[in-house]
Amino acid sequence: MFGFDILDFLIIALIFSPLERLAPTIRGQKVFRKLLLLDLFHVVFTGMLITGGVSILLLMASYALKGSFLEEISPAIQAQPVWIQFFEILLIADLIFYAAHRAFHKISFLWQFHAVHHSIQEMDWLAAHRVHPFDQTLTKGLSIIPVILLGFSPTAIALFILLYKWQSLLIHSNINVPFGPFRWVLASPVFHHWHHANEAEALDTNFAGQLPFLDLLFGSAYMPRxxxxxxxxxxxxxxxxxxxQLAYPIRRWISPQNSNDESRDRIAAAE
Ligand SMILES: [Zn+2]
Ligand SMILES: [Zn+2]
Structure with a gap:
């Protein structure tokens, strides 16, 4: 259940790596780059920890909410066509993702976990896996568990998870795909690359995982032409x-003298 699927990983590598060579956003980036091994560790071990963590959260939430009002809402949700349910899931899950992601940026205690993901210096599909398990267990769990408990169709949920997975790889990848008129509809590599930029004007922008118009709506969008x-x-x-990296946030609490709150203000520190 918590295993690492090597075939799945190889298929992803065989799709993304050639595309990153054919149409790169940042030229000259190598396949065998710095910290490749670190990111492979994240693929295998962090992936298992997140799957385990989200499953435990789901069990706890299902138990806590058993027999609640959610069971009364489910029939009405399930009566809708699967494609409508899919778009509802997308909106609900990304709204929660947006809020959780923004909290991981704005609350100093949470930022220490999320800083692991922002330590990526060479953007590519593999680097997408560099996350702290606590960060992504909470963010993923909070966004997907409510839609499961609301009783959405398993087909619609499976379609959403599939889109989430491939979009998450794409937005971190070094592939230059212009989204044209859809640039504020669906998150693109350039949208998320700005989120990772260590540049003053882009600090704390583009929190949405999939729907960039949420950032327009909440005033946190940054994607200049x-x-x-x-x-x-x-x-x-x-x-x-x-x-x-796993121990990093814990070390920051233990040694608060090293945990300068202005660490969050990474741009100021660079200037
Ligand atoms: Zn972030
Ligand atoms: Zn990212």
Whole structure:
């Protein structure tokens, strides 16, 4: 159940790696880049920890809400066509994702976990996996568990999870895909690359995972035309090794003298 699917991983690698060579956003980035091994550790071990964590949260939430009002709403939800349910799931899940993601940026305690993801300096599909398991267990759990408990169709949920997975790989990838008129409808690589930019004007922008118009709606959008981010990462002292990254937020609480709150203000520190 919590296993790592090597075939799935190879298929993804065989699709994304050639595309990143054919149509790169940032030229000259290598396949065998720095911290490749670290990100492979995240693919295998962080992936298992997140699946386990979300499953435990789902069991706890199902138990806590058994027999609640949710069971009365389910029949009405299930009576809708699957495609309508799919769009409802997309909107509900990404609204929650937006709020959770923004909280992980704005609350210093949560930022220490999310800084691991923002330590990515070379954007590609593999780097998408560099996340702290606590961060993504909570963010993914909070966005997907409500739609499961509301009783949405398993087909619609499965379609949503499929879209989420491929879109998440795409938005981190080094593939130049112009979304044209859909640039504010669906999150694109350039939209999320700006989220990762270590540049003052892009700090704390583009929190949506899939629907960029949510950032327009809540005043956190940044995607200028004819301009691309040049520098990625964070100035926070996130270690380069796997166990170091898992322990990083805990070390920051234990040694608050190293945990300067202005670490969040990574741009200011760079200037
Ligand atoms: Zn973020
Ligand atoms: Zn990201």
């Amino acid at each position: 004819h301009k691309a981010p040049q520098k990625f990462g964070t100035n926070d002292p996130v270690p380069d090794d796997y166990l170091g």
